[in-house]
Amino acid sequence: MAKEYHFTIEQQKGRIDKVMTELMPEKSRSAVQQWIKERNLLVNEQTVKSNYMVQKGDKIYLAEPEAVPLDVQAEEIPLEIVYEDKDVAVINKPQGMVVHPSAGHPDGTLVNALLFHIDDLSGINGVIRPGIVHRIDKDTSGLLMIAKNDHAHEKLAAQLKDKSSFREYTALVHGVIPHEKGTVDAPIGRSKTNRKMMAIVEEGRQAVTHFQVLERFPKFTLLSLQLETGRTHQIRTHMKYIGYPIAGDPVYGPRKTLKGKGQFLHAGKLGFVHPTTNEWMMFEAPLPEIFEQTIEKLKHQH
Numbered sequence: 001m002a003k004e005y006h007f008t009i010e011q012q013k014g015r016i017d018k019v020m021t022e023l024m025p026e027k028s029r030s031a032v033q034q035w036i037k038e039r040n041l042l043v044n045e046q047t048v049k050s051n052y053m054v055q056k057g058d059k060i061y062l063a064e065p066e067a068v069p070l071d072v073q074a075e076e077i078p079l080e081i082v083y084e085d086k087d088v089a090v091i092n093k094p095q096g097m098v099v100h101p102s103a104g105h106p107d108g109t110l111v112n113a114l115l116f117h118i119d120d121l122s123g124i125n126g127v128i129r130p131g132i133v134h135r136i137d138k139d140t141s142g143l144l145m146i147a148k149n150d151h152a153h154e155k156l157a158a159q160l161k162d163k164s165s166f167r168e169y170t171a172l173v174h175g176v177i178p179h180e181k182g183t184v185d186a187p188i189g190r191s192k193t194n195r196k197m198m199a200i201v202e203e204g205r206q207a208v209t210h211f212q213v214l215e216r217f218p219k220f221t222l223l224s225l226q227l228e229t230g231r232t233h234q235i236r237t238h239m240k241y242i243g244y245p246i247a248g249d250p251v252y253g254p255r256k257t258l259k260g261k262g263q264f265l266h267a268g269k270l271g272f273v274h275p276t277t278n279e280w281m282m283f284e285a286p287l288p289e290i291f292e293q294t295i296e297k298l299k300h301q302h
Helices: 016-023 029-037 110-117 150-161 234-241 289-299
Strands: 003-008 041-043 059-064 080-084 088-093 141-147 166-174 181-185 188-190 198-200 208-216 220-227 265-273 280-284
Touching: 016 029, 016 041, 016 059, 029 041, 080 280, 088 110, 141 150, 150 265, 166 234, 166 289, 181 234, 188 234, 198 234, 208 234, 220 234
Parallel strands: 141 265
Antiparallel strands: 003 059, 041 059, 080 088, 088 141, 166 220, 166 265, 181 208, 188 198, 208 220, 265 280
16 A cells, blocks of 8 residues: 655745655655656646646645565675574674665675574564664674564664663764763754755754763774664764764765775674563674774874
């Protein structure tokens, strides 16, 4: 069944594809253009083109087609399983690996690897994201909890929601932070100027990041960060916002930066209450080799 939406234009201005992304911020402009092309979007009961300029009073009808599930195959990809029992697994995801398949990344993802290495995975997030309770970005390394059944998935997801799980990251940022620790409490939403980026926006969702300085170098600072909330690109967006973007970040940081494979951001510690035994479990993963080597080089710079 297609999902149906009805909108009436009140003060929005501009092209229909742009206006629709304002009305539905979770949707991309290319998705809107596809709906228009497939005649799933009507203005005043008429088909339009993507460059149609909306008028006050226009009535928009959208029949959003159901997503066709991807055929996700198990793939023999090396996977570091830090812990596993009948309910949960903890994975140390390498830098460069996408968590779940999408149109741009149909294979080679963590999910493809999980389907090969682990027999049972929760079905709550459907075919595309079996077992996936939370994500980290493609070029962020580190620990992820995986649910092997729906009971475990619900329990772990509830801990993320009520902020009782523990997630600590290590990051290398541009600039020398003068104070020892701080908290960034600023709402995050989709950027209005670049749909691929997140930004601090007034109407965004609450996001809180705590940070502590571990070490200072002439032009960089090594930080430990704790997440209170888990928004998309949260640490990357928050650090850019306070003027200390993450080194190597191709989206939020400066272009000329340290040599690496993306941002120097590692999810090194993960803690949660086991969904069946109620025991508190804590896991640690060492920094990737390239991260360690970069820190060593910085220590010898003056």
